[in-house]
Amino acid sequence: MRKTKSKVHIFFLFLLLTAFWSCNSGEKGEKREAAVEPGQIVLFFEDSVTNQFFRQRKAVFKYMDDNMLPVEISFNSEESSKDLIINTKRGSLDLVYRDNSQFEFTYYLQNGDSILIQEKDKKPWFESVKKESSSYTYNLELLRNTELYGKSHSKAQDFDFLWNETKAFPFELDMNEDLKRNKDEAIQGFQKELSWIDSLANTGSISEEVKAFYTSKNRMAQKKLEAYPTDSMVFDSQLAVNSFLNEIEPQLDTTVFLDEFSELIIANQTQLQSRDLIDSLLAGSELNHREKSLLFHYLQKEIPFLSFKVVDEVLVRYSDKLANPAQLVLLNSSNKALQGIEPDIELMGLQKSSITFEEILSQKRGKYLYVDLWAAWCIPCIKAFPASVALNEEYKSRGVEVIFLSVDDNYKFWEEVAIKYDIAIPNQSFVAMIKDESEYLKALDVALIPRYLIFDPKGKLIHPNAPRPDTEEIRDFLDSLIDP
Template sequence: MRKTKIKVHIFFQLLVLTAFWSCNSGERGEEREATVGPGQIVLVFEDSVTHQFFRQRKALFKYMDDNMLPVEISFNSDESSKDLIINTKRGSLDLVYRDNSQVEFTYYLQNGDSILILEKDKKPWFESVKKESSYYTYNLELLRNTELYVKSHSKAQDFYFLWNETKTFPFELDMNEDLRRNKEEAIQGFQKELYWIDSLGKEGLISEEVKAFYISKNRMEQKKLEAYDPESLDINTQTAINSFLEKDNSLLAPRVFLDEFSELIITNQTELDSKALLDSLIASGELSSNEKSLLFHYLQKEIPYLSFKEADEVLVRYGDKLANPAQLVLLNSSNKALQGVEPDIELMGLQKSSITFEEILRQKKGKYLYVDLRAAWCIPCIKAFPASLALNEAYKSKGVEVIFLSVDDNYKFWEEVANKYDIAIPEQSFVAMNKDESEYLKALDEALIPRYLIFDPEGKLIHPNAPRPDTEEIRDFLDSLIDP
């Protein structure tokens, strides 16, 4: 089951590269000396109670680092109770707050800022420690919702919430009219917000720089909203692309909003459409920062579904077009990490015979192995069994063998399912016995099943996300291996 977006566990690594935590004495933030060095932004929690509030809300902060890579900071560990020092060479950055109540705010921070983070009326509240500023400077979007909408969410956020609910859980009732109305209210809300932001600037409550940022973000959000079609429940990617590639987006690059807009476009395009778009942009000359963002998200989406050889070829073709070498390193990281992990899976076969996955690779040396990674409770996995069996039958005389590898907890249940669906094939059907301890399965993220792996005749993994067994793509790929 191909996911539109794979959750690659990279944010911790990015956090290590781009931020570090300083010691927190446990005193109130405003009573401590907030030392800000050159090229730094410091965020200080008021106290442990404030941190606990964020932790209970499953809150996170997100920003773009200087390599145009997203960094997420969650509050699920004791480390996150310490002050955060963000190192950046940029004059400013935007910090996005989200939590499980669907609340979202963007905070505009400037290099050298030292910010005290408080909890106020069940919402995050930012105050400058060292410089005088109005509350609007650091809490503009929260106060916008309070003053313009008298609620926790903006009109646009209401629309996106309804859109996502309708897409995820289709209602029996027709929701198109509600979506149309909410979209229109959101557009009217954006116009209302523009006047409000302008009035704050005229009254001297925000600086011209802060005003310019939020006005640019507002206008771009309007254009993004135009791409959402309440009738078809689809996103018009061409409309989105036209808005995204406009030349007047410099104040938003690199920002979280534009990065996520870029990701939205690529997520909702086919691979062929995205490739055609990027090839045409590359042919037109040097890529802009926004075009490079599209390229990065295209590669991030596609590379996990390529063989290692194909991924290397794609990165050679496009790597020098990315914003910086750090993006290339990140795109390479998951494949390189997986290639460096030993397949430490302990297995049990039929009649409770024990074997390791490494022993299977040695025994099957000389054959290509198509590993059907599945679980007995997984309905999509079960539906694909006939195709895997047909693939095994069609290619077994050509040096390809299908291995059924299950990640179940219950051996008896696995055995019953294997027998029921005719995949109880001696020396080809196994269940993992150490799925919680296996570093290899953790690296693979066995939660994303069904998943298909291909090993070469030497026992080396060559494809970490092979095409499904019922596709022409897998037969084309296997044929290219057998008869290159």
């Protein structure tokens, strides 16, 4: 009897081990043999352990699709365990990897590639399944950092980290000398990298195409670095514009690098500087790819702060200047989404009176409403209260009313703050309730406050980011509505 039980246990153990081995090896084997359709690049994880590593690191892949729109894939859900299939008509593209360890590597991929993603020494490692290739072909930047610098980051990345930290958290100590030293080391590092890339090509470790891409990226990164002065923390956008328009090599025209460089330039310009730049570009001949990229990011920055009517006019004006219709759709997507959602916000007023935002819009028909979105923890919101109150007094006889709408979580605290700062106005001061269930608040993204909305006399939102109450712009805008 004991022998029978022992045989049964061994048999079942054998079945379990066989099933475990089959499932795991089958997963890898099946994916390795999976055919890649023409016009595709396929990436898949070696196993579930590798996938879990990427998820723990909050990894993100980014590339530019064929419409020249950035696509980001994050590995933070069960969906991320699926194969990543990139459909493209281009012969090649760059895929940028970033994670919460501040690792950043660019992988140069060919159309038709089937790539196995592995984890090696706590870093991402790419390996071609379909063709023989050296480790440098797909992991050049990772190996560059290891072989040239003996660490996970390049000298240029070290400078970026220091610049961003100094910019975000100014130190009491003077960091100019550290920035200058890091910048000098980064410039020297770029030269070492060019020689290293040449040597890889000469020994056949990388193709001439791979060499051309990384060489162009290196040279352009040097030009970009010049726009970061070490004697001040002000990015030189004009110098960057000159490099961007005149120095970019063709290999970078459809890359993440070009898109992010363009976005960086616009982000560091004033509204007037960007407008003058775009006007100067449009005054010339037909826009090239780089100029279209600047236009796209300019519109992406400006459109959220325009009324719906002006947005329509702007998109008509620039529609044939963009790279393709897909960019036009993206630029208008957030506005279209807001216009298509009912304002489903449950509110509570003074003395705990319940009402919905839709009911307020109905009760206030015939008036323009200037909605001041605020919270008690938002100091700029509170500082703007006197201007909002003054705006209410100035325009109430002309058919404009200010509504104070708080997104605080605590009713009693909201009421105390509203009374303290003289905005506890009956039928004009409310706090949002059950915010997590409001699709309208989600679409508005009320984490970004102070925020000001304008509704027309029919209760329709016409401006999702109106000018602040203490500006002449808001008065000019209201005057144009009241006395067109």
